[in-house]
Every structure is written in structure tokens, then in C-alpha cells.
Amino acid sequence: MQNPVTVEVTRGNIVESRHRGLGIVLDGDGKSLFSFGDPDAGVFPRSACKAMQALPLVESGAADAYGFGDKELAIACASHSGEDAHVALAASMLERVGRDASALECGSHWSSDQRTLIHQARTLEKPNALHNNCSGKHSGFVCTCAHLGYEVEGYVDYDHPLQADIRATMESLTGATLGHDNCGIDGCSIPSYAIPLRGLAHGFAKMVTGQGLEPLRAKASRRLMEACMAVPFYVAGTNRACTKLMQVAPGKIFAKTGAEGVFIAALPEQGVAMAVKCEDGTTRAAESMIFALIARYFDKDGDTHAQLMAMANHSLKNWNGIEVGKVRVTDALFS
């Protein structure tokens, strides 16, 4: 199946680049409400599924045992920019279990946000694992292991009991079989599994509605999503898409990006969830797709719809601030 062109980038009056994509919106029963491209294609959710991977932290009782509130739960679901507040929060989570950055197995990298990188360059010799965009998730992993009595060392490995717990959780939510056949290694070294986009979206629809979930999981799911919506800065950071999206309509949009052009969202009031993947892995296209797709579920005459569509279709400026082109979604998202 050919995925349609969903996002165009123009220069002057001419289309300069084109992005193809796939996407689907589902309700809690798994009923497809809208789709484009091939929604049954296998997609690595990458960081878009972090809220699923954080469920054991809550379900195990670790989050309560260590007194974690919205900030800690939000950063456990985050791909943060490595701003000082993110780094401090992840460090404080590790302190609760007597650990520090040396327990994290995610590796280190400078911030991918330019403003934050400049700050880091001026204040750090080099980044450590707490600056990794996944350090909140990994701190949550370390705390879960500590609470459950799992060996912390090696918690990123496919055969570690924490990864087995995460695999079982994600299989149950998505309906997909996860194993060596569809497994790759993520940027932060944990297993990542290619999952049909439909299953990924259905998992988030279950999480946001509670439909088909046992009460403990339904409660944990809502608690994680509500934490992210309450303090969206801790899910991404200053000027980041996930943060801005959750600020547009507080409490009404849960959203999370993933590398290689993935984005998921869940809307508590409408009881739907959605997932998109840009075929070529480009973030700008995934963002415009999810913004436009979410806008479909808000009143066409309202502010939220207008703000979301202004984020989906936006101008591109050059180094002198001159408008040189646009990023815009195509009719494939509205047919």
C-alpha cells in the first residue's frame, strides 16, 4: 500500500519537499475512526510509547513507595531536552533509591535543543547520563527495579525481568506479539519493538478510556497521562512540540513524540487515541500530521482548533526573518 503525501514544504509558490505518512485514530474498542496510508504497517514507536513503558513504575507500587508526584511521573514518560530542571529532577529520583547517574545505562549526549546545548556548553565540561533525553524514564526504571528487588545492573537487556515486564505490558495493550523477530535496540539501549500502528494507537485508546483494562492498569494509565498533561514541561521542554501541544488545551490532549517521525496522542474527553508515522522519519512532518489530526476532534470554530491548525500549517523564515515558505498538511488528513 502506497502511503499518501501528507505534508508539503514550499518555497515561494513551489513545493520543495514532500513527506508521506500513515496514521490512524481509534476508540477504546479498537474501532477505526479515520486512517490514511497503511495503518497495519509495523512501526517502531521509539519514545512515543514511554507512557506504556512507565506503567510498571506505577503498577508495582514503586511510584507511591518513593513519593513520586506529577513531575516524577511526567519525566518518567519524557524525552526531555536536558534543561537544568530536567537533570535535577532525574537526579532526585535516583537519590530516593540511593543511586546516582552511574546507575543509568542510557548513555550520554549533548542536548538536541540548540538553546539548551549552548547553555550546557557554557556550564558543563561534558554531559553525563542525566542529560540524556531518556534519563527520566531510566531513573524510573532504576526505581522500579529497586522496589521490586530486581538487580539494577543490566536493566536495559532484553532478558532482564524489567524488560520482560514491559514487554508483557505492551503486548497486552497493543495486541501485538513482541519478541526477537520484531525487536531492535533503541537509542537509549533498551529493546524497541516494531508494532502495527493500529495496535499502538489502540493501546493508547485503552489507556485513555480504561476500556478493556483491569482497574489497576486503568488507574495507573490515567495517572501517568494526567501527570504529563499537568506538567508538560517535564515531558519535553521549552518550545518543544509535546509541551506546547499539551499546553494548548490543558487536560484535553496527551501527546508524545518518538524518533524517526512517530507521534501519538490521546484525547480523554473524546475517548480516542491516534498514532502517525512519517515514512521518511522526519519530525517536522510527524508534528504537522498529529497537530492536524488532533484538530479534527475540536470544534472547527473554536480557539483550540485554530491554534492546532496554525501549528500544523506554519511559515518558514530564513536567517533574516523573511518568510520563505510554508509547511502545510495535505487533504490526505481531511478526506
Place this chain on the structure above:
Amino acid sequence: MQNPVTVEVTRGNIVESRHRGLGIVLDGDGKSLFSFGDPDAGVFPRSACKAMQALPLVESGAADAYGFGDKELAIACASHSGEDAHVALAASMLERVGRDASALECGSHWSSDQRTLIHQARTLEKPNALHNNCSGKHSGFVCTCAHLGYEVEGYVDYDHPLQADIRATMESLTGATLGHDNCGIDGCSIPSYAIPLRGLAHGFAKMVTGQGLEPLRAKASRRLMEACMAVPFYVAGTNRACTKLMQVAPGKIFAKTGAEGVFIAALPEQGVAMAVKCEDGTTRAAESMIFALIARYFDKDGDTHAQLMAMANHSLKNWNGIEVGKVRVTDALFS
């Protein structure tokens, strides 16, 4: 016409993202030797055509009048990283005509190369126009204007005589009509024109062979390309694709990247030139395409071929240095 998938990005054993592209190889007569996708599609060459835009600097006699050697001519064709040596060289060109950074109309930006950005953050309060990746080209523009007696102010405007000279030069080389209808504004504020990829490649084939060019232009073209091949650091910078490519086989490969997934190359010994565009504008795909396309013109058993194919098909490592996938070209580049 549907552009084929030319580059795949894998994770584990699964293709995670796919890039489509178009490309063509031509000789000096304009005879197509190989193509894929739609080579007649209009493409903004962006920075890939900087060597064409630098022709007036040489043809006008400005380069000789100011004593410019390989370094100055190379940086006039460059999208450099803003390393200290690049900045100093552009400043020295402006000094020859009694100007400084304030004459440049390209705007300012921090380096897009992470290592250089970290250095800049530690040594600068903020970048100026000399740090712009186009500052060498713009310094060449200012010198050309000074030599020809053109008003320097406004040299980026469509109606400025320098831009008219560049337009006439590029029309003659590419065979395309350039005007308001196919004009956009580039990142550095000068006009950029959508040109059929075939015409762009033919223009570089003329430049590298001299075929169909008057002697002055043929000589100026070879002088600019030879300068770039002699000191490729000044065309891009440390660890940059253009620089590495021209270092693989010194004097045998001229190459230049452009924004939104464009790459051109010209091979003096074979008398051919080529141009590729990644449909979605992604640099990683444009790089793999041009590396593989150039490799076709080197002995399959030789070191140059092996090095180019190792650059086209390369592994992706995560933050811990673990190989997690590959970028690889498809059969579309070899059929």
C-alpha cells in the same frame, strides 16, 4: 512519475524509514547516462549551485584583482560550518575591499555542526554574519560588487545587477528560464530558482568539461572546482560530507550539498556530472545517494569505490556506541 525508494534506514532487521529520490548523471553534451525518478522535476538547488553563483567573482576579474587563491575561491563556493578558520578567511576577503561583517546581508546563525556550536558557545556571546554558513559566498558577492562598481547595499535583491548577472550565468549553464515564476528566497536571502534536475546536472557537466562554454567561462569554472578540490575544508568543514567526499580521491571528485536533500557532483576524469534530490528533503539520504552514484564511476575493485560505498551504506550507533541499524542504498541506484 513516482520517485523510487532509494535509501532505507533499518533498525535490527526491519526497515524503519524510507527515502525516495530522483537523480541523473549527464555528460558534457547533455546526454543522460543514468537516471532514476523524474529527472525533469523542478528542484531548488539551494547551496548546491554555489560554484555557479561564484562565476562572476572570477569572470569579472575581481578574484585576480584582490589576489584570491584556492582558499578564497573555495569558501566562495562553500556552505561552511563556521569554524574559526572559515570566519577568519571570510573576514579577510571583506578587508581587501575595506568592508567588514556589517556589509553581509546573509543574516546570522549558530553553527549547525554540534562540535563547532559548542566551541562557539564557549567563545562567543552570539554569532555574527561571518559565522553564517554562506559568509564566504556573500564575501565573494561583496568583492564582486566592489570590483564592478555595483552598489554593495541590496546585493541580495532580485533586481540588483549582481543577481541579474548570476541569473544570466545560471540560465546559460542550465538551459532553464529563471524568473519570478520559479523564484524563491534562500536561507541567506538571495533568490533561489527551481530548475529541472537535468539542467542543473548539465550545467555542472559543462563546467567540469568546458563543453559548450566560451573559454573565459570554461577556465573560470575549472578554476573554481579545482580550488574546492584543492582545499575541501573550506567548502564545508571538519567531518562534513562535501569535505570528506573530496578527500576520498583528491582532484577526482567535486561535490557540493544543498539544503532540503540536494547534492551535486562532477568528475573531471570521466567528464560527467550528477545531481540528486531526496523527495522529502533529508540530508542523510541525499548523501548516501550521491556517494553511491559517484562510486559507479570508479573501479569496482579499487579503494575509492570501497570507500564511497562504505560512506553510502553505513551503520547507525546509539548513545552507548551499540550498532542499532544501518543506512543503505537500494537497487534503484544500480539498475
